[in-house]
Amino acid sequence: MVKYPLEFSIGNRLERMRAMQISELRYHPEERVLVNGWVLHHRSSGKIDFLVLRDGSGEVQVVIREPDRSRLLVVLEQVQQEASVAIQGVVQQDPRSPGGLEIIADGIQLLGSSEEYPIGPKSHGVDFLMDHRHLWIRSPRQAAILRLRAAIVRRSRAFFDSHGFIAADPPIITPSFAEGSSTLFAIDYFGEPAYLSQSGQLYLEALAMALGKVYAFGPTFRAEKSKTRRHLSEFWMIEPEMAFCQFEANLRWQEQFIEAVVQGVLEECQAELALIGRDLTPLRRVLAPFPRITYGEALKILSDRGLGLHYGEDLGAPHETALAEAFDRPVFLTHFPASLKAFYMQPDPNDSTLALAADLLAPEGYGEIIGGSERIYDYELLRSRMARYGLDEKTYGWYLDLRRFGTVPHSGFGVGLERLLAWIAGVEHVRETGAFPRTLTRLWP
């Protein structure tokens, strides 16, 4: 077992140093440093060894020349891909190196070996990689996507926090359901039937009446038997809900939010986006306001493109892609037939067969990334809707109460984090957008 913190003996000197992160090296040119990390690559010319080291904060090239190389050869021969090592040496500026720095090393210690690391430079099948997801996340591309995810989470929260929204956590274990009962995961709650939340919205409406503007950011669950590149059974949602907010203001919050996140990530995550190979041109165009088309107008556009739908039919992925192609930035699809949407959506005052609902479609075929609506605030209207949808007042009495006691116009929306990330990162399949994704066929690792 390796002793840690490390003691290095170099010649007759015993040195003990604080380890430094790779991201700190640029503040220490020409200095002697100790760096811990994992080996991404190791190659040897026979006279000189090159390692690329990663530690989560960055990557750096390590160069070991003669005579140190010969002295360290016993260790160097064991240093394979993903071995963990401690390196001692001097930081040198070198414009040819990635990051402009390298370490000229005269000490290396093997912390943990890595024999027969399963993920090599050759290409592997998706099932193999997903079975090794606990290791696959170490690869530069997967790690970059996870860092992008963290940046989107941070930027999203910062947007709402800085605009007076209060973060709140609706319950995950619920007795009721918002989006339809066929896709619920059931659990036994001390003998009572319960379900994993598909959306915190109903609870967030109660919270908006208490706190004004609120948002949730947590996991939601859908037991959908869909095996597509857009579906996860566990995914995270950002769900803002605003009192005294109507349909048009709701759309403005959405487009401002998307603009802030996309432009913020473009500024902050250049290295990650470059590593993934994302084309930045379409992202730079994501500036509010976004175009708005009604469901009725959408049917016309689709018909012109040979994708006719009957009035009242819902759009599928090919329709969303075709519509998005008609615009240079995300597009709102509004005023759906009420029959396509949830019971709680406010009718259009000009045509009560339409719902004041909107989906935001991402460009480049990434489909719906936001769904939102104004909510019904009239007690009698909501009550009759609930009766028509077969929702009993015992379970939903508390939700009706929000319309009995100081009801106000209010609106909200839900953003799927993984779809938003898939689009921003430009990855084909949502399974790469989370650390350990859960799909119809995957519960492990």
Place this chain on the structure above:
Amino acid sequence: MVKYPLEFSIGNRLERMRAMQISELRYHPEERVLVNGWVLHHRSSGKIDFLVLRDGSGEVQVVIREPDRSRLLVVLEQVQQEASVAIQGVVQQDPRSPGGLEIIADGIQLLGSSEEYPIGPKSHGVDFLMDHRHLWIRSPRQAAILRLRAAIVRRSRAFFDSHGFIAADPPIITPSFAEGSSTLFAIDYFGEPAYLSQSGQLYLEALAMALGKVYAFGPTFRAEKSKTRRHLSEFWMIEPEMAFCQFEANLRWQEQFIEAVVQGVLEECQAELALIGRDLTPLRRVLAPFPRITYGEALKILSDRGLGLHYGEDLGAPHETALAEAFDRPVFLTHFPASLKAFYMQPDPNDSTLALAADLLAPEGYGEIIGGSERIYDYELLRSRMARYGLDEKTYGWYLDLRRFGTVPHSGFGVGLERLLAWIAGVEHVRETGAFPRTLTRLWP
């Protein structure tokens, strides 16, 4: 149904104004404003009416004098507690008013009535209040606790984000378990048995090997049949995990984190803490470093206080309270007998019967708020521990892989958000620390 946005007719003028938030009023003294909100109190002297209005951003007193009062009497007579109203009037500076401002109103419109609002100024039983949690959260004390919760969430994330940690989301639906199988919520995952996560730790260890320093902040679940003031079956945890971090450095991260959050909240949330009536003196003392005592030393202190435990027995709530009373700030309890702790904890190099684990006990009887440890990084040691605990290699093979491929010393900890909030807010029972708490006997609303 009320028309919205509102049109006010005052005399012969029809006015339509942008509504302003209460928090914005101080930038608009002597100006004419429109404010929407809910009525906290309404009293009338017969000649003058006083309303206190809340909108989530703040509270403001509204004064309606003659002759406006007589003109508006038909509306004013319907304005009960929690009615939603739109107020038009002029902002006046008044040092006697809370916030130093009031609105002299000449217009009021009832948006949503509130007849027989169930929560009055008289005291109610806990079950009644919890049955009306969707309304109870509107009360100033409950809303202040929820705002404190949001501030703690924001400060916690800011601490880790600004120290190079990457936010990551371990899965909620898991095939395996970290903390013992008797307290798991089971779910049917498309025909496979699965469980709700009790901790993301094992997955976070994999993520730390990919990203260096990571943290999760999400819901965790324990089907504990405990009905105490400290137990929820659904609660949120902050779980940092650091590669190249050992026991002592782990304690330093913990005390720096707690200091940053407590001092940050003290600075930012003075109004909320005052409203709740929190004694700030003990919070001001929460400065790192925190004292550390071993399990062995704790037994001596407890014995002196008449709370003797046999060596190897676990501490209960009374023991934690007694220990905390011996110190003026949070105290680390370290070096537990390994038999009391989880399989993955690194043994003390000086006494392998002890675990390099620590609990952080909050002052004032709030008990454990953090549990953490160094993790075993040696492959053979972890493998033999797993065998002894009956954990099969098929399920945990991926976790062992972390020790096969580039293992490194690493540590982490878990902070229970609701217990942290209960302590900082000084609330007696964790049921007040979340929007819709889930306990052994409560799944509704």
